[in-house]
Amino acid sequence: MITITALKHVPDFARGQVRDLRPRWALEEAGLPYRVRLLEAGEQDKPEYRALQPFGQVPIMEDGEFVLFESGAILLYIAEKSQKLLPEEPQARHRAVQWMIAALNSIEPSQVNFFLADIPFADQEWAKLRRSGAYDFARHRLNWLSKALGDKPYLDGDTFTAADLMMATVLRINAHSDLVEANANLAAYLDRCTQRPAFKRALGGQMNDFALAA
Numbered sequence: 001m002i003t004i005t006a007l008k009h010v011p012d013f014a015r016g017q018v019r020d021l022r023p024r025w026a027l028e029e030a031g032l033p034y035r036v037r038l039l040e041a042g043e044q045d046k047p048e049y050r051a052l053q054p055f056g057q058v059p060i061m062e063d064g065e066f067v068l069f070e071s072g073a074i075l076l077y078i079a080e081k082s083q084k085l086l087p088e089e090p091q092a093r094h095r096a097v098q099w100m101i102a103a104l105n106s107i108e109p110s111q112v113n114f115f116l117a118d119i120p121f122a123d124q125e126w127a128k129l130r131r132s133g134a135y136d137f138a139r140h141r142l143n144w145l146s147k148a149l150g151d152k153p154y155l156d157g158d159t160f161t162a163a164d165l166m167m168a169t170v171l172r173i174n175a176h177s178d179l180v181e182a183n184a185n186l187a188a189y190l191d192r193c194t195q196r197p198a199f200k201r202a203l204g205g206q207m208n209d210f211a212l213a214a
């Protein structure tokens with residue numbers, strides 16, 4: 001059975017945001033059974049864990065002896081193993097991968113930059129100086145994402161894929177702000193993705209693990 005690592009304890013602002021949510025959601029969509037291994041504080045720094053995840057981050061995925069880190073790589077593995085979450089037609093499949101990489105590489109950094117300045121480091125001098133510019137850039141990226149999405153239900157048309165799953169988790173990073181809702185089609189898109197029963201089960205699972213660990 002597939003095992004996903006997650007953190008046992010995180011600050012309140014990170015609850016519901018930790019990136020093990022991505023494989024949890026993908027596994028729920030795929031209908032594959034899985035278990036979650038909760039890491040105690042400091043466990044990420046142990047050599048045994050660093051041997052599996054060089055940066056000491058979550059999630060990793062273990063499927064028997066096979067281990068992967070990076071949430072994007074894990075989603076691609078789950079999609080391939082389940083034959084769900086990625087289209088079969090080769091060009092549509094490549095476009096889905098393209099959008100997943102866009103979520104991780106072209107959208108997520110701008111959203112994380114604003115998030116860091118606005119929430120965990122908000123009281124620091126550098127964050128006060130940076131917040132407004134970070135907001136503008138995050139907004140700029142989302143405006144172009146909004147234009148690309150247009151009136152399509154999902155990034156590449158009518159079908160929900162692993163790319164939408166990834167993009168939705170990225171768009172949730174600044175759920176505390178008006179960044180997404182500034183573009184009505186993005187807000188509707190995010191809602192469409194997060195109304196999925198698989199997302200609700202994944203989020204419920206992560207929140208439940210925090211509640212049990214408290």
Ligand SMILES: N[C@@H](CCC(=O)N[C@@H](CS)C(=O)NCC(=O)O)C(=O)O
Pocket residue numbers: 017018019020055056057058059069070071072
């Ligand atoms: N690019 C990685 C990022 C993983 C990541 O940032 N994980 C965070 C939790 S959401 C973490 O483990 N942070 C602790 C740390 O970086 O020491 C992925 O997508 O898997």
